[in-house]
Amino acid sequence: MLRLTLKKMGDSVKNTLHFRELFDGTAYYYLKYRGQYSRQLIQLVAGICGLDGKGRLLDLGCGTGKLTFPMADYFEEAVGIDISLDMLQSAQSQTELLGAKKMKWFRMSSEEIKPELGSFRLITSGDAFHWMDREKVLPLCYDRLIPGGAIALVGQGHMLGDRSLPWQKAVQSVIDKFFDHSADEAKNFGAPHEKLIERSSFKEMKIGKIHSVRKRDIQSIIGYLYSTSTCNKVLLGDRSLQFERDLHDALRSVSASGEFEEPVTDYYIIAFKK
Secondary structure (H helix, E strand, C coil): CCCCCCCCCCCCHHHHHHHHHHHCCCHHHHHHHCCCCCHHHHHHHHHHCCCCCCCEEEEECCCCCCCHHHHHCCCCEEEEEECCHHHHHHHHHHHHHHCCCCEEEEECCHHHCCHHHCCEEEEEEECCHHHCCHHHHHHHHHHHEEEEEEEEEEECCCCCCCCCCHHHHHHHHHHHHHCCCCCCCCCCCCCCHHHHHHCCCCEEEEEEEEEEEEEEEHHHHHHHHHCCCCCCHHHHHHHHHHHHHHHHHHHHHHCCCCEEEEEEEEEEEEEECC
16 A cells, blocks of 8 residues: 655645646656666766665655666665655555565655654655755755765756757747747756755765767657646647647658657766765
8 A cells, every 4th residue: 555644734735736736647657758867877876875785765756766766776775755646656556566665655745854754874856856945955854864874866857958959849849839838847946956055064065967868759759748747738638639740740850760869968966964
């Protein structure tokens, strides 16, 4: 049975419900079409943090467990928290399928982590930290870490990147017809993560990037867009079929094969507790 905590109602409930609704119905697409973090990234984080299979992991905004599962190999126990029941149910289904007994999932916001969760050797967040009240979450994370523990923020950014490739431009042109906003979820979220970390109690920050290329076909491009808050299929209603047809036509005009290359940049920002 899904191990969830009940969210306490408070002043921030409206914002929490708003962000939760942004991702309702996206778990299927998120699990299937979001690219996995590279094994090199996972190994780098483990190496920098000196992980050796001991201690506990806390993954903030864990979603379907895209980061939680590969990182769990380096710990005795892994805990993932998220405000989306849709995402957590997907994560729990994978846990049962894999028989991963060390995994635990709780429904709660990152702004609500408390001593009851216990202490952790590493706290992570994959492509989710920008959604949080970061200046509130950082000191909460610091308090929950053991001495020498670390916070690791990782991500890949948006599939469309800087919209410099012909197929990315074609996709953006279709999005602009159906939505009145950018497809980039991380746009206008304030100061960069590293600037906020510099002003926090964390020390010895390490930053890096890993570049690679991922193959995409038309279906995976559509599926990726449906995994995002800004192109959530629910927002399209009965226009979803036309949206998919227009994307198909636009992408075929760029490449008859329907195959494309996506530049991928895995990044990491790691900082330590004294």
